Every structure is written in structure tokens, then in C-alpha cells.
Amino acid sequence: NAGVMQNPRHLVRRRGQEARLRCSPMKGHSHVYWYRQLPEEGLKFMVYLQKENIIDESGMPKERFSAEFPKEGPSILRIQQVVRGDSAAYFCASSPSAGQGNYGYTFGSGTRLTVV
Amino acid sequence: GEDVEQSLFLSVREGDSSVINCTYTDSSSTYLYWYKQEPGAGLQLLTYIFSNMDMKQDQRLTVLLNKKDKHLSLRIADTQTGDSAIYFCAEKANAGKSTFGDGTTLTVKP
Numbered sequence: 001n002a003g004v005m006q007n008p009r010h011l012v013r014r015r016g017q018e019a020r021l022r023c024s025p026m027k028g029h030s031h032v033y034w035y036r037q038l039p040e041e042g043l044k045f046m047v048y049l050q051k052e053n054i055i056d057e058s059g060m061p062k063e064r065f066s067a068e069f070p071k072e073g074p075s076i077l078r079i080q081q082v083v084r085g086d087s088a089a090y091f092c093a094s095s096p097s098a099g100q101g102n103y104g105y106t107f108g109s110g111t112r113l114t115v116v
Numbered sequence: 117g118e119d120v121e122q123s124l125f126l127s128v129r130e131g132d133s134s135v136i137n138c139t140y141t142d143s144s145s146t147y148l149y150w151y152k153q154e155p156g157a158g159l160q161l162l163t164y165i166f167s168n169m170d171m172k173q174d175q176r177l178t179v180l181l182n183k184k185d186k187h188l189s190l191r192i193a194d195t196q197t198g199d200s201a202i203y204f205c206a207e208k209a210n211a212g213k214s215t216f217g218d219g220t221t222l223t224v225k226p
Binding site: 004033041043045048055056059093104105107110 | 151156158160161164212215217
């Protein structure tokens with residue numbers, strides 16, 4: 001069981017470029033969550049997705065950020081026209097269900113985005 | 117909205133007990149969690165407690181929940197240097213996202 005796979009582990013982008021972060025959830029998990037961790041700060045919720053649906057995007061910035069979780073393939077977090085303030089660690093987590101039950105998250109190792 | 121607060125730092129000596137505290141605001145929280153993050157890694161789920169419980173023990177870990185005061189604590193007995201990490205408290209209502217605290221950095225001195 002490979003767990004939650006995120007790639008790339010490290011990503012360097014110049015200001016104005018696009019960043020694409022990928023997340024494959026744990027086998028059997030259909031719920032994906034993206035969190036951002038800024039230096040010296042905690043985890044901030046960004047978006048929660050199920051296959052082909054965005055369930056809660058209340059933490060996503062209104063512009064430049066988008067997320068998808070297609071029927072086939074990994075979940076993608078896309079940041080257009082990156083700025084230095086986007087530099088952070090982006091973590092993906094998955095769970096088998098978001099409903100009843102104690103389902104804690106299984107986290108990936110994160111993608112560390114550096115904007116230069 | 118939901119809010120989860122933790123003290124930022126804790127330092128203990130090897131062999132002592134560590135107690136990490138957390139407060140939360142959402143009275144509809146159904147599950148409360150403790151996660152551990154080691155340097156350069158993702159978060160690892162350590163333990164959880166259901167909101168109708170007041171204590172849970174799992175080997176060296178003891179979780180205490182005071183639902184009235186919305187206070188959660190994690191006690192690590194016989195703390196080892198390998199326990200040095202950032203510990204996150206998190207809450208979740210029945211469905212939807214978890215809200216995390218900012219993490220407590222635990223330093224264990226030999």
C-alpha cells in the first residue's frame with residue numbers, strides 16, 4: 001500500500017509561471033484534501049474534493065488557484081502566475097469517507113514550492 | 117468559523133512526561149485528533165478521540181478531553197528523543213474538513 005503520493009517533492013518556479021501539484025490518494029480513498037503550510041505556520045485548509053466534485057473550496061484564494069480530482073488520475077492543485085507569497089509546503093491528504101466515522105487523514109509527504 | 121489553538125513550544129528532558137494542550141471552539145466537533153510531523157515529512161495520525169469520551173490511552177499516549185471547556189491534551193509518557201517533532205491538534209465535525217492548530221514544537225533534551 002503506497003499511501004498518499006505527492007509529486008514533485010520540490011518545485012521551483014519563477015514569478016509568473018504556473019505550478020502543478022499532483023496527489024494520488026491512498027488506495028480505496030475517495031476523498032482528497034489540500035492544505036498549505038507557510039513557513040513557521042500551521043496547516044491551512046484549501047479545498048476538499050471527491051471524484052469529479054469540489055465539495056468545499058472555502059480556503060482557496062479567489063484568483064489563480066484551482067483544483068480538480070478527475071474520474072481517472074490524480075488530484076491536481078494548479079497555481080497560475082505564481083508570486084513569492086505562494087512559496088510554501090502544500091500537503092495532500094486522503095480519507096475513505098468524510099461522513100460518519102473517525103476517519104483521520106493519511107497525508108502525503110508534501111510538495112515544497114519555491115517561487116524565485 | 118472553527119478555530120483550534122495550541123501553545124507553540126514545549127521542551128522536556130528525556131524520560132519525563134510531556135503534556136501538549138489544545139483548545140477548540142467548534143461545539144459540533146465530533147472527532148479530535150493528534151498528528152505528528154517530523155522535519156521534512158507529512159503529518160502522521162497518532163491517535164483520535166470521539167467527543168463522547170473523556171480519555172483514551174494508547175501505549176505511551178494518553179488523550180484527555182474536557183468537552184465542557186473544549187480542551188484537549190496529549191500526554192506522552194517516558195518521552196524519548198525520537199518524540200521530538202511538531203504535534204498538531206485537529207478537530208472534525210461529522211462530515212467535511214478538519215481544522216488544524218498551528219502545531220506545538222516538542223524538543224526533548226537528553
